[in-house]
Amino acid sequence: MIGTLLLQTLALAIPYVLAALGGVFSERGGVINIALEGMLLTGAFFAALGAHAGGTTLGLVAAVGASAALAGLHGLLCVRFRADHVAAGLGINLLASGLTRFLLMACFDSASNSPMLPGMGQGVLASPMLWGTIILVALSHVALARTPFGLRLRAAGEHPQAAHSLGVPVDRVKICGVIASGALAGLGGAFLALDNHQFTAEMSAGRGYIALAAVIFGKWRPVPVAAACLLFAFADALQIELQAVLSGYKQFVQILPYALTLAVLAGFIGRSRPPAALGAR
Amino acid sequence: MRRSLALLVILVVIDVVLLFPGGREARSRDRSAAGARAPARVGLVFDVGGRGDRSFNDAAYAGMVRAERELGIEAELIEPGEGADRESAIRIFAARGFDLVIGVGFIFSNDLTLLAREYPRVHFACIDYAPPMRDGRPLPIPKNLVGLKFREEEGSFLVGAVAGLVSRSKVVGFVGGMDMPLIHKFEAGYRAGVGRVCPSCRVVVQYAGSTPAAFKDPVKGAALAVSQVGQGADVIFHASGSTGLGVMRVARDRHIRAIGVDADQFEDGLHPGSTTRSAVITSMVKRVDVVVYETIRAVIERTFRGGVRVFGLREHGVDYVHDSSHGRDIPAHVVRRVEELRASVIAGRIRVPEAP
Numbered sequence: 001m002i003g004t005l006l007l008q009t010l011a012l013a014i015p016y017v018l019a020a021l022g023g024v025f026s027e028r029g030g031v032i033n034i035a036l037e038g039m040l041l042t043g044a045f046f047a048a049l050g051a052h053a054g055g056t057t058l059g060l061v062a063a064v065g066a067s068a069a070l071a072g073l074h075g076l077l078c079v080r081f082r083a084d085h086v087a088a089g090l091g092i093n094l095l096a097s098g099l100t101r102f103l104l105m106a107c108f109d110s111a112s113n114s115p116m117l118p119g120m121g122q123g124v125l126a127s128p129m130l131w132g133t134i135i136l137v138a139l140s141h142v143a144l145a146r147t148p149f150g151l152r153l154r155a156a157g158e159h160p161q162a163a164h165s166l167g168v169p170v171d172r173v174k175i176c177g178v179i180a181s182g183a184l185a186g187l188g189g190a191f192l193a194l195d196n197h198q199f200t201a202e203m204s205a206g207r208g209y210i211a212l213a214a215v216i217f218g219k220w221r222p223v224p225v226a227a228a229c230l231l232f233a234f235a236d237a238l239q240i241e242l243q244a245v246l247s248g249y250k251q252f253v254q255i256l257p258y259a260l261t262l263a264v265l266a267g268f269i270g271r272s273r274p275p276a277a278l279g280a281r
Numbered sequence: 282m283r284r285s286l287a288l289l290v291i292l293v294v295i296d297v298v299l300l301f302p303g304g305r306e307a308r309s310r311d312r313s314a315a316g317a318r319a320p321a322r323v324g325l326v327f328d329v330g331g332r333g334d335r336s337f338n339d340a341a342y343a344g345m346v347r348a349e350r351e352l353g354i355e356a357e358l359i360e361p362g363e364g365a366d367r368e369s370a371i372r373i374f375a376a377r378g379f380d381l382v383i384g385v386g387f388i389f390s391n392d393l394t395l396l397a398r399e400y401p402r403v404h405f406a407c408i409d410y411a412p413p414m415r416d417g418r419p420l421p422i423p424k425n426l427v428g429l430k431f432r433e434e435e436g437s438f439l440v441g442a443v444a445g446l447v448s449r450s451k452v453v454g455f456v457g458g459m460d461m462p463l464i465h466k467f468e469a470g471y472r473a474g475v476g477r478v479c480p481s482c483r484v485v486v487q488y489a490g491s492t493p494a495a496f497k498d499p500v501k502g503a504a505l506a507v508s509q510v511g512q513g514a515d516v517i518f519h520a521s522g523s524t525g526l527g528v529m530r531v532a533r534d535r536h537i538r539a540i541g542v543d544a545d546q547f548e549d550g551l552h553p554g555s556t557t558r559s560a561v562i563t564s565m566v567k568r569v570d571v572v573v574y575e576t577i578r579a580v581i582e583r584t585f586r587g588g589v590r591v592f593g594l595r596e597h598g599v600d601y602v603h604d605s606s607h608g609r610d611i612p613a614h615v616v617r618r619v620e621e622l623r624a625s626v627i628a629g630r631i632r633v634p635e636a637p
Contacts, residue, residue: 004511008504015500083289091289111333111360112523116553196499197530200523205498236501240508243487254460254491 005237011124011195013233014133015040018188019211020218020225021140022181026071028144028220029177030157030277034089035074036185037208038096043067043189045100048114048199049107056118056194063190064183070096071182075175082281093208101201114199129191136184140222153177157275185211217265219272235260319355320581321381323348324374325573326367328386331360336522336544337569341385341408344573352581368392375400381580383573387411387463390428397423404585406576408569409463412589424587429572431592433463434470435626436565436599437518438633439619440540441474443563443601444516446615447538451482454509456528458496458521460488462636467520467542467565469637477631478618485509486637489524502527510535516562518542525549532560538610543567547607562610563602572598595627 019036026033043063050062070092077088101111108114124130144150155163156170156177164170185208192207193199210232218225235257242253325345327338348354357379359370367389374382375396380403384393387409394413397405403425410428412419422428444453455471457464468486475482487505489495502524509517510531517532518540519525525542529550532539539550541564550561572592579585592598602608603616625631 001511004508008507012500012504077289087289105333109333110335111331111338112335113526116551192500196503196527198499198526200497200499200526202494202497203499203523205494205501206492237504240487240504244485244508244512250460250488254488 001241005234005241007124008237008240009230009234010130012236013230014124014127014129014191014195015188015207016211016214016229016233017133017137017226018191019185019208020214020229021136021222022071022184022188023212023215024140024144024181024218024220024222024225025153025177025184026181027215027278028157028275029153029174030160030275030280031075031078031174031178032085032089032279033074033178033181034086034209034212035071035092035096036181036211037204037206038089038093039067039070039182039185040189040192040204040208040211041100041202042070042096043186044193044203045103045114045189045199046186047190047193048117049103051117051194052108052114059117059194060187060190063186063193065186067186067189068179068182071178071180071185072175074182075178078178078281079171079174084281085279097202100199104199104201112201114193117194117197117199119194119197124195127191127195129187129194132187136187137222137226140184144222149173149176154275157277160277160280213261213265216272216274217261220275231264232257232261319353321352321354321577322379323354323356323577323580324371324379324382325356325358326370326374326382326384326389327358327360328388329361332358335546335549337408337567338385340544340567340569341383341573344570345383345577347570348574348577352578354577354581368396371396371405375403375405379403381406381577381585383576384408385569393426394420394423397426401425404580406573408572410589422588427576427585427587428589429576429592430589431567431598432594432633433520433565433567433599434466434473434633434635435594436567436601437467437470437520438474438477438626438631439594439601439623440518440563440565441471441476442478442619442622443474443611443615444471444518444540445475445477445479445482446618447562447611448479448482448516450513450515451479452485452513452515453482454485454506454512454514454517455487456502456505456509456517456519456521456525457486457488458490458524459493460491460495464488464520465637466635467518469634471518472637473633474622477622483513485512485514489521496522496524498524499527499530503531506531507535510537516540518565520565529560536560538562540564541602545602545605545607547602557606559607559610561607563608566600566602568592568598568600593626594623 046066047059047063051059077083078085152168152173156173160170214228217228239256383406390411391413393407405426489501506528515537519528520542546564547559547561550559552558
């Protein structure tokens with residue numbers, strides 16, 4: 001049972017971690033990204049489309065590409081056209097929901113799911129995406145903390161005027177951050193579809209929002225954010241296992257992930273300070 | 282600022298267009314060729330998911346296609362998208378003087394109850410009708426509206442018996458979608474069916490969540506199934522929409538059996554590269570097609586009666602897949618036993634509970 005619990009935690013954590021890493025890149029550059037949900041969904045659909053047409057590799061490429069393009073639109077709206085970040089993000093989520101449904105009908109003639117797809121090995125430990133995700137967490141940490149791009153991105157998110165006066169092309173850096181977030185969230189979506197060997201409508205099921213909570217909980221830093229995602233995934237997995245054991249206390253067990261989130265956010269992490277210019281237009 | 286506004290307007294327009302993926306579709310053919318007026322004009326409004334869901338909506342569609350073919354009716358359909366205005370979809374048909382307007386899904390109950398009063402000469406039907414409540418009391422159902430309900434617990438009772446009889450581990454699973462009374466009916470019937478044929482069997486019950494998203498999360502469904510396999514389950518019945526597709530996937534990978542719901546889900550459980558080997562041993566089917574067809578016929582033959590009608594085993598409203606090639610993995614002695622149980626339920630010797 002402990003073994004199942006840990007394996008389930010890893011499998012449930014992968015989409016959270018990838019989407020949340022995306023959220024870190026976007027928000028450290030000062031762009032609020034509630035569009036993670038739509039990017040996950042878009043990634044999942046295009047992963048299915050690519051995998052159906054030419055195997056899993058093509059699926060991954062298509063997922064990253066399509067989701068990054070959608071993120072580019074979000075970046076353009078927020079940064080170039082100074083739209084409200086939350087409103088634009090909501091629009092992107094609605095667009096993703098309608099677009100995937102429309103394309104599902106157009107490409108696969110079904111309103112609910114794609115045909116069966118080639119997958120990526122059985123079990124989470126055999127999935128190359130587990131190791132890919134771990135590497136991406138490390139790379140994200142290095143990229144943000146140690147590279148010129150990371151420094152510029154953080155400057156754009158903390159004090160865009162100062163960054164601008166030092167010659168940083170603020171708008172372009174911010175949009176790059178948002179596009180990176182789309183690429184990462186798209187990969188998370190690809191995991192949803194490929195691990196399940198199928199795309200189904202609305203399969204992101206709110207994971208983008210949970211990922212966003214993990215970004216805040218992890219104080220906008222890649223490694224703590226990944227740890228937060230692991231905690232959320234663990235709560236999910238624990239809830240599933242406990243439902244069967246404590247069948248008399250079903251309702252109580254089902255609130256566990258939410259109660260845990262509240263408790264952690266309220267009590268244990270201390271002050272979580274967002275980038276100073278987050279959401280600025 | 283103005284440019285951003287223009288861009289947002291464009292985005293909203295695209296959104297709205299995409300919210301109506303199917304749009305309206307006229308399905309009347311050769312109206313002039315036949316010369317005579319069709320015996321009835323019928324409008325069908327789908328639930329979210331729409332045509333192509335290989336389940337509920339497709340079954341309603343099949344019933345209407347059969348009525349077109351056999352009764353010569355004239356039919357039109359509307360597929361409202363998520364968040365689209367369902368009430369106006371019904372009103373479009375009612376205002377044009379259709380003979381019968383069918384809403385596919387409990388979500389239409391409220392709108393249909395109100396519109397039936399507004400258009401007393403139009404007949405209305407609502408699948409899975411749940412009477413709308415005002416001040417804690419259910420609203421009376423208008424005379425020109427028929428609420429069509431199913432005894433899901435009776436069909437679930439039969440597949441529960443199948444599960445109890447084919448399980449070798451004596452542990453069987455149930456995966457529910459959203460934790461709510463409608464799904465509790467499936468759980469209750471299933472539990473009763475398992476208990477009737479195998480009192481020593483354990484039923485592991487887990488739900489995917491407490492919001493409607495729990496019906497659309499195959500990844501969660503797979504996690505639930507993995508957990509149940511870990512507890513020894515070798516047959517899993519799901520009542521969880523597309524969440525159940527994750528259950529099927531795990532059933533394939535782990536070589537256990539799954540039981541489908543609403544429609545015959547044999548094809549969703551097919552092993553890779555095979556067209557005959559499926560993890561789905563049977564499915565609990567709701568005959569929405571039969572009910573839609575019979576309602577249309579009642580309107581034509583002027584035998585339509587309003588009120589709530591309930592379809593159980595006796596009315597052939599629910600059933601389990603066993604007499605086609607998709608049910609041939611069920612051993613003959615199991616089918617015999619389950620058919621005995623069916624007869625007992627129909628005769629009233631067994632009462633299947635609606636709540637666990």
